[in-house]
Amino acid sequence: xxxxxxxxxxxxxxxxxxxxxxxxxxxxxxxxxxxxxxxxxxxxxxxxxxxxxxxxxxxxxxxxxxxxxxxxxxxxxxxxxxxxxxxxxxxxxxxxxxxxxxxxxxxxxxxxxxxxxxxxxxxxxxxxxxxxxxxxxxxxxxxxxxxxxxxxxxxxxxxxxxxxxxxxxxxxxxxxxxxxxxxxxxxxxxxxxxxxxxxxxxxxxxxxxxxxxxxxxxxxxxxxxxxxxxxxxxxxxxxxxxxxxxxxxxxxxxxxxxxxxxxxxxxxxxxxxxxxxxxxxxxxxxxxxxxxxxxxxxxxxxxxxxxxxxxxxxxxxxxxxxxxxxxxxxxxxxxxxxxxxxxxxxxxxxxxxxxxxxxxxxxxxxxxxxxxxxxxxxxxxxxxxxxxxxxxxxxxxxxxxxxxxxxxxxxxxxxxxxxxxxxxxxxxxxxxxxxxxxxxxxxxxxxxxxxxxxxxxxxxxxxxxxxxxxxxxxxxxxxxxxxxxxxxxxxxxxxxxxxxxxxxxxxxxxxxxxxxxxxxxxxxxxxxxxxxxxxxxxxxxxxxxxxxxxxxxxxxxxxxxxxxxxxxxxxxxxxxxxxxxxxxx
Amino acid sequence: xxxxxxxxxxxxxxxxxxxxxxxxxxxxxxxxxxxxxxxxxxxxxxxxxxxxxxxxxxxxxxxxxxxxxxxxxxxxxxxxxxxxxxxxxxxxxxxxxxxxxxxxxxxxxxxxxxxxxxxxxxxxxxxxxxxxxxxxxxxxxxxxxxxxxxxxxxxxxxxxxxxxxxxxxxxxxxxxxxxxxxxxxxxxxxxxxxxxxxxxxxxxxxxxxxxxxxxxxxxxxxxxxxxxxxxxxxxxxxxxxxxxxxxxxxxxxxxxxxxxxxxxxxxxxxxxxxxxxxxxxxxxxxxxxxxxxxxxxxxxxxxxxxxxxxxxxxxxxxxxxxxxxxxxxxxxxxxxxxxxxxxxxxxxxxxxxxxxxxxxxxxxxxxxxxxxxxxx
Numbered sequence: 001x002x003x004x005x006x007x008x009x010x011x012x013x014x015x016x017x018x019x020x021x022x023x024x025x026x027x028x029x030x031x032x033x034x035x036x037x038x039x040x041x042x043x044x045x046x047x048x049x050x051x052x053x054x055x056x057x058x059x060x061x062x063x064x065x066x067x068x069x070x071x072x073x074x075x076x077x078x079x080x081x082x083x084x085x086x087x088x089x090x091x092x093x094x095x096x097x098x099x100x101x102x103x104x105x106x107x108x109x110x111x112x113x114x115x116x117x118x119x120x121x122x123x124x125x126x127x128x129x130x131x132x133x134x135x136x137x138x139x140x141x142x143x144x145x146x147x148x149x150x151x152x153x154x155x156x157x158x159x160x161x162x163x164x165x166x167x168x169x170x171x172x173x174x175x176x177x178x179x180x181x182x183x184x185x186x187x188x189x190x191x192x193x194x195x196x197x198x199x200x201x202x203x204x205x206x207x208x209x210x211x212x213x214x215x216x217x218x219x220x221x222x223x224x225x226x227x228x229x230x231x232x233x234x235x236x237x238x239x240x241x242x243x244x245x246x247x248x249x250x251x252x253x254x255x256x257x258x259x260x261x262x263x264x265x266x267x268x269x270x271x272x273x274x275x276x277x278x279x280x281x282x283x284x285x286x287x288x289x290x291x292x293x294x295x296x297x298x299x300x301x302x303x304x305x306x307x308x309x310x311x312x313x314x315x316x317x318x319x320x321x322x323x324x325x326x327x328x329x330x331x332x333x334x335x336x337x338x339x340x341x342x343x344x345x346x347x348x349x350x351x352x353x354x355x356x357x358x359x360x361x362x363x364x365x366x367x368x369x370x371x372x373x374x375x376x377x378x379x380x381x382x383x384x385x386x387x388x389x390x391x392x393x394x395x396x397x398x399x400x401x402x403x404x405x406x407x408x409x410x411x412x413x414x415x416x417x418x419x420x421x422x423x424x425x426x427x428x429x430x431x432x433x434x435x436x437x438x439x440x441x442x443x444x445x446x447x448x449x450x451x452x453x454x455x456x457x458x459x460x461x462x463x464x465x466x467x468x469x470x471x472x473x474x475x476x477x478x479x480x481x482x483x484x485x486x487x488x489x490x491x492x493x494x495x496x497x498x499x500x501x502x503x504x505x506x507x508x509x510x511x512x513x514x515x516x517x518x519x520x521x522x523x524x525x526x527x528x529x530x531x532x533x534x535x536x537x538x539x540x541x542x543x544x545x546x547x548x549x550x551x552x553x554x555x556x557x558x559x560x561x562x563x564x565x566x567x568x569x570x571x572x573x574x575x576x577x578x579x580x581x582x583x584x585x
Numbered sequence: 586x587x588x589x590x591x592x593x594x595x596x597x598x599x600x601x602x603x604x605x606x607x608x609x610x611x612x613x614x615x616x617x618x619x620x621x622x623x624x625x626x627x628x629x630x631x632x633x634x635x636x637x638x639x640x641x642x643x644x645x646x647x648x649x650x651x652x653x654x655x656x657x658x659x660x661x662x663x664x665x666x667x668x669x670x671x672x673x674x675x676x677x678x679x680x681x682x683x684x685x686x687x688x689x690x691x692x693x694x695x696x697x698x699x700x701x702x703x704x705x706x707x708x709x710x711x712x713x714x715x716x717x718x719x720x721x722x723x724x725x726x727x728x729x730x731x732x733x734x735x736x737x738x739x740x741x742x743x744x745x746x747x748x749x750x751x752x753x754x755x756x757x758x759x760x761x762x763x764x765x766x767x768x769x770x771x772x773x774x775x776x777x778x779x780x781x782x783x784x785x786x787x788x789x790x791x792x793x794x795x796x797x798x799x800x801x802x803x804x805x806x807x808x809x810x811x812x813x814x815x816x817x818x819x820x821x822x823x824x825x826x827x828x829x830x831x832x833x834x835x836x837x838x839x840x841x842x843x844x845x846x847x848x849x850x851x852x853x854x855x856x857x858x859x860x861x862x863x864x865x866x867x868x869x870x871x872x873x874x875x876x877x878x879x880x881x882x883x884x885x886x887x888x889x890x891x892x893x894x895x896x897x898x899x900x901x902x903x904x905x906x907x908x909x910x911x912x913x914x915x916x917x918x919x920x921x922x923x924x925x926x927x928x929x930x931x932x933x934x935x936x937x938x939x940x941x942x943x944x945x946x947x948x949x950x951x952x953x954x955x956x957x958x959x960x961x
Contacts, residue, residue, distance in 0.1 A: 004681040007728045009672040009694055014728055034727040036716075037640060038765035047906035053893060054901065057759050057798060060644025088854075106650070114676055144676045145658055145668070154650070154658060158880070161651025165879025168888065171651050172644045173799050175890020183853045183889030193882070383722030388730070480854035560688040566678065 003549070003559050006034070008569055010111045015528065015576045017569055018388070019544055024554030029537070029544035031528045031569075032394035033576040036360065036379055043518040048074055048486065048509055049179050051518065055505065058520070059575060060172045061106070064099040064164070065498035067177040068092055069505040069520075074179045076317035077492025077507055078484050085479040086311045088181030089302040090470040093327075094194075095168050095177065096496075097301065097463045101201070102160040103499035104410070104456040107573045109153035112449060113142040113255070115570065116263075118563045120550055121278060130240070131276040134262055137247045141255065149208055149255055156204040163197035166190050181481025185474035191467065198464045205460055211254025215457050222421040223458055231421060232428070235261045236272065256453045263446055265439075265551075266432050279551040280449070281429055284543045284568035285441020291336055293539060294404040295412035295443075296526070298347060298504070299330035300497040301462075304470055311470075318349055318493040328497065331416030332401065337430050337442050340423060344416040349495060352504065354521065355398040358530035360386055368533050369400070372506040372519035373491055394530040396576070398538065399521050407539040408501025408526045409573060411443060411451040419458075422451050443543070448571040486513045498523055500573050527572040543568050632813050633707040634661070635698070636671035637740055639733045640726045640760040640768055641713025645751035646673050648799035652879040660806045666708070666813060669701055670694070679729040695729040698736070702743050708812055709744035710805075711737065711771050714753040714760035715782045718767035725766040737771075738786050746812045747771060747792045750805055755794035755824070756898040763902070770794075772824055776898045794824035798895035803876055804829045823898050825870070830896060835866035837874040839887045854889055863908040864891035871896045 006016035014035040019026045039058055043051060052070040056063035071092075075081045117139040125135035141149040161171050167184060168174030176182050186194075202215060210218055213234075221230040238252040238261075247253045253261075262268055265279030286293050302315045303326060316325045331344030353369040356362065360380045363370065379395075380386055387393075398405070406412070414422040426447060429440035472478065487509070494505040501523030508517035529538030537545065548554045549562035558564075638646070661668055668674055677694035680687055690697040701707060715737050716725040723732030741747060749771040752758035756770040772792035774780035783792065793812070795804045808826060811818040818826045835841070843849075843858035850857045860867070869892050873884040885892055894904045 002683050004679075004684070004730075006679045006681065006730055007672060007694065009675040009678050014726065016727075035640060036725040036766060037760065038763070041765055042759075042762040047908075050905055050907050053907050054759070054905075057642055057644065060642040060647040060799060063642075063644065102651075110673065145674060151658070157650050158652070162879045162882055165652070165882045169883050169885045169890050170878035170888075172647050173895070174888075175885045175893070176888050178853050178890075180853060185854055185856060185889070379719075379725075381719045383720050383724050386719070386722070386724040481852055483852055559682050560680070561692050562680075 001559060003562055003565070005562075005565065005569070008566075008574070010114070011570065011574050011576065015569075015574055016388070017540070017544070017565070019565065021549070021554070021559070024548055026544050026547050026565075029541040030393055030530065031396075031538060031540040031544075032388075032530060033396040033524075033528060034394075035576065036395045038379075040518045040520060043515050045514050045516075048077070048507060048513070048515050049484070051505075051507065051515065052177055052179065053175065055518075055520065056173070056177075058522070061103050061575060062099055062498045062500065062503075063172040064092075064095045064168065064174060064177065065496065065503055066505075066520075067174070068096050069494040069496050069498070069503050070507075071177055071179050072318070072494030072496065073492040073505040073507040074494075075484065075492070076494065077490045077509055078179070078487045080180060080482065080484045081317040082314035083482045084181055084314055085482065086304045086313050087472060087478055088480050089304050089313075089315060090466060090472075091167055091182045091184065091186070091480070092177055093301045093304070094463060094466050094471065095164060095174065096498075097459055097466070098160055098164050098167075100499040101456050101459050101463070102157055102164070103573075104452050104459075105153055105160070106157055107570075108255075108449070108452060108456070109142070109150050111573065112567075112570050113149065114144045114147075115563055115566050116278065117141075117143045117147065118561065120555075120558070120561060120563045124278075124552070125276055127275060130274060133241075133247050134276045137253070137258060152204060152208055156201060156208075159197055159200045159204070163194055163201070166193050166197070178481065180484040181479070183481065185478070185480055186471065188473050191471060191473055194467055194471075195464075198460070198467060202460055202464065205457060207249060207254075209254050209256045209453060209457065211249035211257060212252035215461055219457055219461060223419065223454065225420075228420075228424050231260070231424070232267065235267070240274075256450075259453070260450060263449075266429055270432060280567060281444050281446035282439050282441075283547060283551045283564060284445040284448070284571055285443045286335060286539075286542050291334070292405070292536060293335035293443075293542060294401055294406045295331075295333045295335065295415045296347065296401055296406035296408050296502050297329075297331055297413045297416045298495040298497050298502045299326035299328050301327040303327050318495045326496070328413065329417055330495075330497075332406075333412075333415050334404070335407075335443070337426070340415060340418065340426065340442070344418070349493065349504075351402045352521065353400055353402075354525075355400065355532040356392075357398065357533035358392055358394060359397045360392050360395050361397065372504065372521060373508055373517060375517075375519055394528075396525055396528055396530060397521075398529045398532040399525050400532060400536075403534070403536070405529055405532070405536055405538050405542070406502075406526050407443060407572075408497075408523045409448070409452075410455045410501075411448045412501060413497060414451045414455065415442075419451075419454065421454050422447060425450060445567045445571040452573070488513045500524060500575055501526060522575070524572075524575045528574050528576065540569060540572055540574070543572075632666050633669040633701065634666045634671075634710060634809070635669055635701055635707045635740060635744070636710040636712065637733075637737060638672060639711065639713035639715050639737065639754070640766065641751065641753045641758075643673070643712070644799040645712045645754075645797075645805075646671070648797075649802045649805065652802045660802075661809070666809055669707065670698055681730065698729075698740070702740050705743040706745050707743075708746045708748065708809065709740050710748045710750055710809075711741075711754040712750050714757050714766075714768035714770060716760070716766040716768045717782075717785070718765075721767075725768075734782075734786075737782065738788070741771070741783065741786075741788050741790065744790070747790055748795060748805070748808060748812065749792055749824075750795045751800045752796040752798045752895055752897075752900050755796040756900070758796075758798060759901055773898060776823065792824055793818070793820065793826065796823075796825060796830075796896040796898075796900075797871065798893075798900065801829075801871075801873070801876060801878060821870075825896070829872050829876070830870045832870065832872060833867060834869045834871055834873055834886070834892050835864075837872075838866050838892075839874055839884075850889075856889070859886055859889070859891040861910065862891050863906065863910055865894035865897075865904050865907075865911060866892040868904070868911060869894035869896055 164171035268277035510516035723734030849861035
């Protein structure tokens with residue numbers, strides 16, 4: 001049975017997913033972006049300094065990240081990275097960081113969670129007692145445009161937008177991040193306003209996401225140090241009653257504890273034998289093929305202090321030592337569980353290539369894969385060649401790290417930084433697997449969402465610290481930008497992590513100082529990649545393969561509401577607008 | 586509900602009252618101070634809103650989420666608009682089994698859209714440009730197993746009003762740059778009405794343009810309030826409400842004082858007039874300096890960013906390089922002065938057209954001293 005989801009809603013549009021269901025389980029999956037935009041070609045012969053303004057219009061969500069990747073590419077091409085004032089780097093950090101938590105909150109509450117209020121679960125959770133209590137919480141909190149969490153998330157998103165506006169001029173489409181630094185000089189009242197916004201954002205996260213514990217309490221015990229058992233012990237100690245409406249945030253059942261408990265089959269069912277759960281920890285991993293995938297992150301946020309804690313200007317451009325450039329480290333981890341017990345590999349930017357075997361583009365000659373700076377591609381121009389059932393089926397290219405398709409995003413980042421909570425959870429899940437059946441994969445809908453929530457909390461605390469400790473008020477001698485002199489005939493690379501994962505901008509400047517090549521590989525290019533020349537699937541395709549229409553497997557008529565597939569696709573937070581930015585001719 | 590002729594959405598708020606409020610205040614103030622009047626005007630409205638997204642970045646939706654004040658759902662609720670279809674807010678997905686649509690309108694977004702467009706009587710908001718390529722197929726942007734172009738044609742045909750939000754939907758914008766995908770705005774392609782999608786596909790309907798890259802959420806909410814109340818907002822030659830796009834950014838720029846005393850920035854973050862860094866504020870018609878963004882906290886030139894004229898029909902191509910002055914020869918290339926001015930500002934925009942033409946004609950590299958004396 002062939003199921004097609006087109007469009008997948010609640011993400012930047014034009015995504016199409018087709019799966020073939022055989023005996024109730026997905027045997028093949030195609031993920032496709034159905035839009036061609038031509039951004040890279042638009043930039044040819046243009047002024048390199050224009051690229052940050054131009055490329056941030058690839059994506060209305062992550063515009064500050066695109067701007068930052070772009071200025072990094074330009075500043076590395078023009079050998080200016082060493083002179084960028086630390087006050088500019090701090091502002092770039094805060095602006096991109098705000099973009100991350102806004103993206104995460106929008107994804108969690110407007111994108112992912114509403115599917116938990118699907119009628120599938122109303123039917124599954126209809127027994128009196130805990131089941132109905134849980135369903136009442138899910139629908140009361142997460143229903144589209146009416147749930148309590150959904151509505152307060154809208155308020156929080158607006159507050160983050162306000163904070164971005166204070167520092168960024170406006171959001172999205174901020175003009176502040178430019179080659180050489182930033183344009184703004186924050187005043188005392190700007191900084192005060194910003195702190196007020198952060199306080200409101202933190203209140204939302206505390207009251208909504210956590211419920212009872214403060215952000216500090218939660219992070220000190222799960223992220224910074226503490227016992228491995230803290231999170232699960234905490235969850236098991238929360239009040240639970242079959243008769244009273246105890247599953248409320250002020251009883252500790254914030255959205256994150258609620259999700260961590262009741263969306264884990266391992267915890268709710270295997271461990272506690274609760275009658276109500278949704279098995280998202282057994283859904284959307286790579287159980288059959290974990291060696292076919294890797295977790296990749298480029299790192300993010302400039303280090304603005306040296307090893308003694310003093311401020312320093314400038315940053316290290318992308319080199320073979322990407323791991324040391326940022327506050328949040330870069331890394332690569334192959335997809336099998338044993339690899340998380342040792343440190344992540346360094347990222348070698350030279351291993352990144354793209355293929356177009358299944359994409360609506362052609363390489364000339366005998367080339368089958370190309371690194372970003374020397375890609376030769378052209379979009380198909382014959383309309384008949386653009387269809388759904390051909391060998392080529394997507395406007396998204398297929399990036400590979402060496403030969404490996406990679407998952408990128410919060411989970412990949414937390415795996416590569418060996419974040420305590422997510423590693424603990426993955427180990428607990430892994431220990432439940434028997435030799436014969438891997439019920440609980442390390443990457444799943446569950447671990448992706450927990451990682452996104454945990455990262456939101458970590459980053460909100462970090463941004464508050466940046467504002468408190470790093471952001472200084474404008475004074476006469478303080479520099480926010482340095483002149484950048486163009487160097488003809490050079491190349492530059494900007495690799496950072498954006499909210500949804502690894503983002504690279506590659507720039508080539510010709511002898512006259514104009515752009516001769518501009519290539520972008522966006523996070524969703526990785527996650528929603530189509531197949532490559534060797535028929536290796538992209539991460540979303542691979543995660544769908546072997547899954548079914550609901551977390552409990554195939555149920556009669558569930559093809560008319562295959563919520564399990566929606567969970568899997570959305571757990572990657574795809575942004576097709578970014579992924580199909582496309583291609584130079 | 587049956588809509589009576591000539592009584593489309595209840596008694597209309599007067600145009601004068603609407604414009605006075607819309608021009609002077611943000612959406613919050615408008616909705617608060619005019620609440621009884623607006624409420625009376627829209628008491629019987631059951632306006633549905635269908636929001637389609639073509640080739641774009643989703644930034645205008647993000648802008649609405651970031652900066653709408655009150656937040657978007659409350660704002661729409663206050664003007665009694667029912668957000669019936671928007672892929673960012675839809676619970677539904679497009680869903681096919683063996684190639685045929687399945688489910689119902691509560692689960693299948695394609696069926697929902699069909700049912701809404703068939704029923705008619707909705708305000709259509711379009712975000713993003715409408716690609717025609719390759720070769721007239723529209724396949725450079727597809728959704729729900731058909732070209733977006735086709736979806737647009739059907740939705741526009743039955744809409745009671747059409748609003749284009751953002752520069753892509755208004756004029757093609759960045760999606761139309763270099764015409765790689767043969768994209769057009771709803772009613773215009775650049776400054777050309779004939780090349781706009783409506784005209785290309787034989788549709789004839791009034792379209793209100795709310796440009797901006799992104800558009801300001803106030804502009805959109807107030808325009809929708811106007812549509813619901815039937816006040817009949819005044820539009821300029823490029824379909825923009827003059828209440829928001831009637832004055833130049835430059836004229837009320839927070840840095841105007843620096844311009845007046847010849848204090849120019851030579852580097853970013855110097856804190857003075859940005860004209861020397863390529864600011865296109867003298868060519869851009871928008872009320873950003875008075876309305877400002879994200880709940881009124883800031884705007885581009887205030888934060889040190891040169892205006893890039895993102896609300897203008899020929900954005901971005903005519904305004905690049907962004908950091909070079911408008912008189913700079915490299916913008917103009919081989920074009921003569923008249924043609925260049927036409928591209929930059931559009932022939933009808935007399936005040937600034939004259940301004941720009943004069944600058945181009947005399948090849949000035951700095952500020953025109955005569956104008957300074959004559960104009961102030």
